[in-house]
Amino acid sequence: MTELVADTSALVSLGIVTSEPTPLRLLEAEYDLLVPDEVYRELEELASYEDDHGRAATRILDRLGDDHRQSVELDHEFPLDDGENAAVSLANERGSNLFLCDEFNSLGLIHASLADTRLVTTPTLLSSFTQRGLLTAAETVSVLDSITAARSWDGNSYVQRARSRLETD
Amino acid sequence: MSSDKKRVQFRAPHRLVDRADALATVLGSDRTEVLVTALREYLRDATHDDDLKQEIAAAYYDDEITFEQLTELVGREEAANFRVLKRQLDDEYINEIAEL
Numbered sequence: 001m002t003e004l005v006a007d008t009s010a011l012v013s014l015g016i017v018t019s020e021p022t023p024l025r026l027l028e029a030e031y032d033l034l035v036p037d038e039v040y041r042e043l044e045e046l047a048s049y050e051d052d053h054g055r056a057a058t059r060i061l062d063r064l065g066d067d068h069r070q071s072v073e074l075d076h077e078f079p080l081d082d083g084e085n086a087a088v089s090l091a092n093e094r095g096s097n098l099f100l101c102d103e104f105n106s107l108g109l110i111h112a113s114l115a116d117t118r119l120v121t122t123p124t125l126l127s128s129f130t131q132r133g134l135l136t137a138a139e140t141v142s143v144l145d146s147i148t149a150a151r152s153w154d155g156n157s158y159v160q161r162a163r164s165r166l167e168t169d
Numbered sequence: 170m171s172s173d174k175k176r177v178q179f180r181a182p183h184r185l186v187d188r189a190d191a192l193a194t195v196l197g198s199d200r201t202e203v204l205v206t207a208l209r210e211y212l213r214d215a216t217h218d219d220d221l222k223q224e225i226a227a228a229y230y231d232d233e234i235t236f237e238q239l240t241e242l243v244g245r246e247e248a249a250n251f252r253v254l255k256r257q258l259d260d261e262y263i264n265e266i267a268e269l
Contacts, residue, residue, distance in 0.1 A: 002269045097269050108249025121268055124257040130268035155220060157227035158254040164257065 004031035005091040005117070008083045009102040011035070012164065013122040016038065016150045017055030017143050023126065026134050027100075029065060034096065036072045052150045054108075078113060080106055081113035091117040100125060102151075104158065120149060122161040125164035130166060137166045216242050226251045230258060 004027070036042075040065035043064075072090040074082065082113045084103060091099045092115045099117045101110055111119050120128070124146060125145055129135045135143065144163050152161040189203045196203070215221050222243060229239045229251055240248040256262055 098266070104254065107253040108246060111253045112249070118266065118269075119253065119257075121254070121257050122261060124266060125264045128267040131263060155223055157223045157230060158251075158258065161227070161230050161258050168191060 001032045002030070003034060003035075003080065003094065003096040004098040004100055005034050005087050005096045006101065007040070007087045007099070007101040008039045008046070010122050010125075011039070011043065011060045012018050012053050012056045013147045013151060015059045016052055017146050019139075019142070019146075021135070023122075023129070023135075023143055024059060024063060026129055027125075030132075030134070031098070033064075033084050034070050034090065034094070035068055036070055036083075036090045038074075038082045038086035040069055042083045056150075060063065069163040075138075077110050082111065085106070094136065104156065109147075121158075123159055127166060128164060141166050212242075216244075222247070225256070230255050 008025075011024075014027060030147075034055050040061075041097065043057045043061055046053055047061055048054065049057075070090055072086050072093060074085050075089050078085045078088065080088075080103075084101065084106065087101070088110060090096070092113075095115070096117050099110070099114055099119050100122070101107070101119065102122050103110065104121070107119065107121075123144060126135065126140045130137050130140045141163060144166070145161070148154060148156075148159055189200050189207075193199050193203045202262075216225070225234070225242050226240065228234045229236070236248065239251060243251070248268060258261070
């Protein structure tokens, strides 16, 4: 199966949505999902908060078993936080197919740091779900709207473009 | 005039030009100096404005400006982020992901 390493940011985006079929369940069904221990710890920390992000983190943790976790050595040269650092290192170490990440402000650096792994953001992953017939375009738009509201993506022109593409499909 | 400078011509309200001239007198410089400084500061502030940065990114996604123009406006690091995001919008790229 296609292996996907996920960063905290994108898992939280997906975990926000509770309408069926939840994107989190689709992610788990379609991919071999892997997270480094650092991302797991970040999720545990987020889960202690009583807000949308905290609840999203709890939903993810409920679905992540031991087989989804992997320890990895950090690349200390890499100027990003521990979660992203560990996730990139894990994807490179394993030669994973996909790296899921929503840190839009660091994507240039992350992209440059990945060897053979394709980078994908949540809006693009959702578009690929639509392409595969797992979600209708209307369902994807509504999922993206929920995430946009929770993550304050309203003003982001990349997200706006991704959304309008789905509407014209 | 050095070769890295470009001559431009534009119309501006009288009052604005008069104020620029007055300020040039106070500073002991000239109109060009005042206008260039004002333009430089405006561009610097504008490209630090998040909303405007998103407008710039949108123009790049829609192929209204080139990657080089984008880099001139927002700097290398930010431009690299927008380039990756533009690729995320590419139909072919989404198809590739969907086929994995």
